[in-house]
Amino acid sequence: MSVEIRRAVLLPGMPEAVAYGLWHMVQSREWTLAYVDGLSQDALDHLPAGHRHSVATLLYHIAVFEVDWIYIDVLGNEYDMERRIPECPTAVKAHLTHPLLLEDGSYTPVSGESLQTHLDRLAAIRTGLIDVVSEMSLAEFRATRPSGDGEVTPEWVLMHLARHESEHRGQIWEARLAAEATLPTHR
Numbered sequence: 001m002s003v004e005i006r007r008a009v010l011l012p013g014m015p016e017a018v019a020y021g022l023w024h025m026v027q028s029r030e031w032t033l034a035y036v037d038g039l040s041q042d043a044l045d046h047l048p049a050g051h052r053h054s055v056a057t058l059l060y061h062i063a064v065f066e067v068d069w070i071y072i073d074v075l076g077n078e079y080d081m082e083r084r085i086p087e088c089p090t091a092v093k094a095h096l097t098h099p100l101l102l103e104d105g106s107y108t109p110v111s112g113e114s115l116q117t118h119l120d121r122l123a124a125i126r127t128g129l130i131d132v133v134s135e136m137s138l139a140e141f142r143a144t145r146p147s148g149d150g151e152v153t154p155e156w157v158l159m160h161l162a163r164h165e166s167e168h169r170g171q172i173w174e175a176r177l178a179a180e181a182t183l184p185t186h187r
């Protein structure tokens with residue numbers, strides 16, 4: 001009988017707490033990618049009855065939310081108010097094709113982009129996050145920064161982002177199942 005051993009695989013060359021934080025982010029993303037593997041364009045863009053968001057909208061929200069927390073709250077950057085997205089490196093900004101939120105505060109609806117476009121966006125943004133966080137000392141990782149009406153640490157932000165993605169992963173799975181059950185191409 002074979003027993004699967006599950007353990008954290010830490011990125012080298014950084015404080016252990018930083019490496020564990022990044023491992024949680026990597027693991028969370030692997031699970032999200034498994035939930036959308038093989039998803040059709042119709043199911044990606046479909047807004048099932050009784051659901052607030054399509055899978056495409058949720059994938060974009062996960063990506064842009066990550067950018068917001070890292071570049072605004074952790075690094076203290078400003079917003080590009082014309083585009084309504086956080087100021088961030090060009091390699092990341094190129095993937096932000098829609099505003100962070102609509103003017104009423106709701107998620108920006110996204111459709112018509114391929115699954116590969118969404119996957120490329122998630123990968124580029126995650127690379128940006130890893131580049132930022134992996135260079136931090138333990139003191140920087142645990143130092144507070146102003147955020148909204150309080151303060152956060154990068155350590156807390158990584159926990160929050162992993163949890164945020166996990167919560168939306170459940171919505172992605174439900175939206176996928178509902179779309180595949182109702183679309184004629186999947187029956």
